[in-house]
Amino acid sequence: MSLVSGLxxxxxLTKREILRFLRRxxxxxxxxxxTNVLYFAVFGVILGDRVGEISLADGxxxxxxxxxxxxxxxxxxxxxxxxxxSFSIFHGRWNEYIEETLTSPMPYSRMVAAYIVAGAxxxxxxxxxxxxxxxxxxxxxxxxxxxxxxxxxxxxxxFASFGVVVGLWAxxxxxxTMMNQFIVRPLVFFGGVFxxxxxxxxxxxxxxFLNPMVYMVNGVRYGFLGVSExxxxxxxxxxxxLTAAVAGLDVALFERGYGLTD
Amino acid sequence: xxxxxxxxxxxxxxxxxRALDGVSLTVPEGxxxxxxxxxxxxxxxxxxxxxxLVRRTGGxxxxxxxxxxxxxxxxxxxIGLAPQEFNVDRFFPIREVLQHKAGYHGIPESTAGxxxxxxxxxxxxxxxxxxxxxxxxxxxxRRFMLARALITDPDLLILDEPTxxxxxxxxxxxxxxxxxxxxxxxxxxxxxHYIEEAERLCDEVAILDSGRLLTVATxxxxxxxxxxxxxxxxRDAPATVPDLxxxxxxxxxxxxxxxxxxxxxxxxxxxxxxxxAPDLVRALDRAGHEIVDFDISRxxxxxxxxEMTREGGGDRTAEPVAADGGELP
Numbered sequence: 001m002s003l004v005s006g007l008x009x010x011x012x013l014t015k016r017e018i019l020r021f022l023r024r025x026x027x028x029x030x031x032x033x034x035t036n037v038l039y040f041a042v043f044g045v046i047l048g049d050r051v052g053e054i055s056l057a058d059g060x061x062x063x064x065x066x067x068x069x070x071x072x073x074x075x076x077x078x079x080x081x082x083x084x085x086s087f088s089i090f091h092g093r094w095n096e097y098i099e100e101t102l103t104s105p106m107p108y109s110r111m112v113a114a115y116i117v118a119g120a121x122x123x124x125x126x127x128x129x130x131x132x133x134x135x136x137x138x139x140x141x142x143x144x145x146x147x148x149x150x151x152x153x154x155x156x157x158x159f160a161s162f163g164v165v166v167g168l169w170a171x172x173x174x175x176x177t178m179m180n181q182f183i184v185r186p187l188v189f190f191g192g193v194f195x196x197x198x199x200x201x202x203x204x205x206x207x208x209f210l211n212p213m214v215y216m217v218n219g220v221r222y223g224f225l226g227v228s229e230x231x232x233x234x235x236x237x238x239x240x241x242l243t244a245a246v247a248g249l250d251v252a253l254f255e256r257g258y259g260l261t262d
Numbered sequence: 263x264x265x266x267x268x269x270x271x272x273x274x275x276x277x278x279x280r281a282l283d284g285v286s287l288t289v290p291e292g293x294x295x296x297x298x299x300x301x302x303x304x305x306x307x308x309x310x311x312x313x314x315l316v317r318r319t320g321g322x323x324x325x326x327x328x329x330x331x332x333x334x335x336x337x338x339x340x341i342g343l344a345p346q347e348f349n350v351d352r353f354f355p356i357r358e359v360l361q362h363k364a365g366y367h368g369i370p371e372s373t374a375g376x377x378x379x380x381x382x383x384x385x386x387x388x389x390x391x392x393x394x395x396x397x398x399x400x401x402x403x404r405r406f407m408l409a410r411a412l413i414t415d416p417d418l419l420i421l422d423e424p425t426x427x428x429x430x431x432x433x434x435x436x437x438x439x440x441x442x443x444x445x446x447x448x449x450x451x452x453x454x455h456y457i458e459e460a461e462r463l464c465d466e467v468a469i470l471d472s473g474r475l476l477t478v479a480t481x482x483x484x485x486x487x488x489x490x491x492x493x494x495x496x497r498d499a500p501a502t503v504p505d506l507x508x509x510x511x512x513x514x515x516x517x518x519x520x521x522x523x524x525x526x527x528x529x530x531x532x533x534x535x536x537x538x539a540p541d542l543v544r545a546l547d548r549a550g551h552e553i554v555d556f557d558i559s560r561x562x563x564x565x566x567x568x569e570m571t572r573e574g575g576g577d578r579t580a581e582p583v584a585a586d587g588g589e590l591p
Contacts, residue, residue: 006368008368008371011371012361012366013362016362023353092351095352096347096349097349097352099315099345100349100350100351100359100366100410101366103313103314103341104363104367105336105338105339105366106366106367106368107335257317261314261316261317262310262316262317
């Protein structure tokens with residue numbers, strides 16, 4: 001008998017989680033591909049020509065299709081990061097095969113890290129796929145690559161972490177759908193994906209800044225376009241702190257056995 | 263020698279239900295230990311506490327000296343579990359499932375594949391290595407459950423109803439395999455509804471009922487506790503039960519529970535009938551009865567088990583006992 005050490009367990013579970021979605025592209029990559037082609041075609045090309053250009057807080061006005069591209073990247077990234085973690089944990093609980101992991105000597109913190117990393121990986125892959133789709137519809141550059149990378153990473157990690165909580169909390173499939181459809185998507189849609197928040201009248205403009213999605217969308221927009229309605233440094237700091245807090249909650253829930261043990 | 267499993271006053275409550283009510287038990291390293299009990303006795307709860315799927319409400323539980331909660335990594339590192347339910351990852355072929363399980367236990371990818379092949383060969387389903395679990399037959403699924411428990415080369419193998427629903431041939435194959443593992447030094451904890459299985463395989467058995475430990479003993483000791491049935495066929499049927507001093511003394515001492523006459527057959531129900539029978543034969547001979555046939559029917563472990571766990575029949579006020587059958591200090 002040898003005491004388990006190192007990161008073998010973490011690497012194995014991360015690999016398992018990533019292979020699970022890579023081997024099922026029809027379930028993981030095709031739907032966001034189709035949806036985003038439609039978004040770009042309808043909102044970007046057909047409606048975008050009528051909307052014209054959008055002015056942000058600083059910098060030159062940008063064409064509408066270019067304006068919505070970062071928001072769609074965020075929407076795809078966070079939805080998929082959230083869905084991957086929540087589905088995988090809930091499905092494992094539902095069919096009880098999560099016990100393969102739970103009965104192992106792997107520390108709970110590494111189990112959580114594996115679910116978050118795998119979920120975030122899917123989020124980043126889907127976000128990248130959407131950016132590539134966007135590039136077929138409009139000429140898009142990356143003004144602040146490090147910011148883009150940092151925001152892409154942190155929003156994916158945040159929603160994968162959030163997905164872990166929901167995967168543990170849900171006791172039915174409807175719970176997962178409810179969280180995605182009635183909480184995540186509305187927040188994203190009111191988070192400045194399709195319009196500039198500063199164009200809203202008071203008090204909707206002020207209220208919008210209570211929506212964390214505004215900071216995520218604007219952070220990624222800053223990475224692509226170099227312009228943002230909020231301070232990107234402050235946004236990144238707050239989102240990083242939030243991610244650390246939710247990931248810490250994940251670990252605490254695993255250690256307590258919430259949703260996992262009797 | 264450190265005990266493979268050592269629990270003291272182990273408790274688990276679900277609101278008003280006491281799934282485990284102060285169980286104290288020691289399973290020696292290297293032993294083949296059976297855990298028997300009717301449905302709802304607490305067997306699976308006991309196992310799940312050891313592997314971390316159920317949190318205890320009170321008491322102490324250790325595996326090879328490691329507390330199952332405070333030092334869970336070392337405790338779980340020693341355990342291979344084949345649960346009753348098929349809790350298997352259905353997304354991947356079974357060989358990959360085994361590789362993943364090995365990885366969770368810290369076995370590097372470079373050797374996990376070899377180990378997976380080895381255990382699949384050992385349980386006889388290597389040819390199905392690229393098949394997903396759902397496509398295996400019922401018997402193959404049971405074999406796979408054992409393979410998954412073995413992939414980490416555990417020091418303690420926990421088998422929860424490993425032969426439930428399998429045919430006779432497979433049951434014997436599995437018995438041979440786990441006996442071989444036990445002879446190689448692996449401690450086995452077995453729960454089963456097949457009493458014959460416990461009687462045949464186990465060094466010791468514990469009987470649980472309603473969350474309480476009723477007894478711990480060897481199968482032989484348990485069978486000695488039940489009454490045996492001695493049937494003596496006489497040449498000439500007597501009109502009444504022969505008046506023999508041996509029978510009277512046995513009844514006084516409590517060794518003989520009942521004496522009945524059924525035509526030419528004298529039926530004596532006695533504890534440890536093998537010790538009563540010679541005196542009975544001699545006494546009948548001295549009284550002038552000619553014996554034409556003689557039979558001792560030994561109490562089966564199953565009958566002892568049923569008697570102990572029958573509603574109202576078991577010793578529900580029994581104090582927790584140690585694995586050697588004695589009272590705990």
